[in-house]
Amino acid sequence: MKTYKYITLFALFTASLLFVQCSDDDDNVIMQETCNDGVLNGDETEIDCGGTTCEPCGVVLDFSGTYKQEDQMGRPGINTVFGTEGFKDAFNVTVPSEMQVAFQNKFEARLLALNPGYTSNALGLNAEVFTTVLSNDVLWLAQSGITTYFNGTEVLTGRALSDDVIDISLLLIFGGADGTENPGLTSDGVPTNDVAFATSFPYLAGPF
Structure with missing residues (x-):
């Protein structure tokens, strides 16, 4: 009985090879x-x-050569806003584990230059704590629950495609403790994409 099973399996295997072999005959x-x-x-x-x-x-990928990091963008726009005091390039090539020590005080100085009246934001973070969070430029991701950049309750549990991260960042920088201060500075005025997100992976909107 075992012999018949082996013969049958071998026959099926051989047939499968014949079925998938490729040919030069178009x-x-x-x-x-x-x-x-x-x-x-x-x-x-x-x-x-x-x-x-x-x-x-298929395409054969060639990873030979020498590579170096040119950009850092765990959270969109962070280095664009805070890295303007002569350390943008250094920030781009610093590993996240070294960022807070190297840049927190520079971020805090920049925050207070942008908003001299800053005391706290909608997350209840003072200038030192807020810039400590920002200077570690990684995107956090909760393994369960709601994925959101900031929805008024959950904070930095990930980023949904529809999250307006620029408005959220502006709100936290200029909006004050209740989010209502400096209303002219808390939005870039772009509420949605020009093109709707796709309904299947990778979900990103196509070029417009």
């Missing part, structure tokens, strides 16, 4: 991905191996 393989020298050509009806030996289809 007429006998259908509903497969087409490639040409490793690059997809958009025609998803045939396989063209381009020679006598079939190569895997």
Whole structure:
């Protein structure tokens, strides 16, 4: 009985190999991905191996070379607003674990220059605590619950695509303890995208 099982499995395995093998004949393989020298050509009806030996289809990524970090954007706009006092480039290449020590006092000075009357914000954070949070430029993500940049209750539990992070940042910088101070400075006046978000992954809106 075991012998028959092994023979049957071997036959199925052999048949599956024959079914998926690729060919240089453009007429006998259908509903497969087409490639040409490793690059997809958009025609998803045939396989063209381009020679006598079939190569895997797809783009081969080359990660050789020397790389260096050029930008830092855990939270959108943070370095744009606070990194304007001659340390923007240094901030971009600093690892998050070293950011608070290196930049918190610079962020605080910048915050008070932008809003000399700052005492607290809608999160109840004074200037020192607020800039300690901001200077560690990482996007926090809660593993459960609501994902939001700030919805009035939850704070920095992630970022939903529809979150207006610039308005939220402006509100926390200029809005005061109850969010009503300096109303002309607490919004950029852009409430939504020009293009609706997609309903399937990756959900981002297409170019407009």
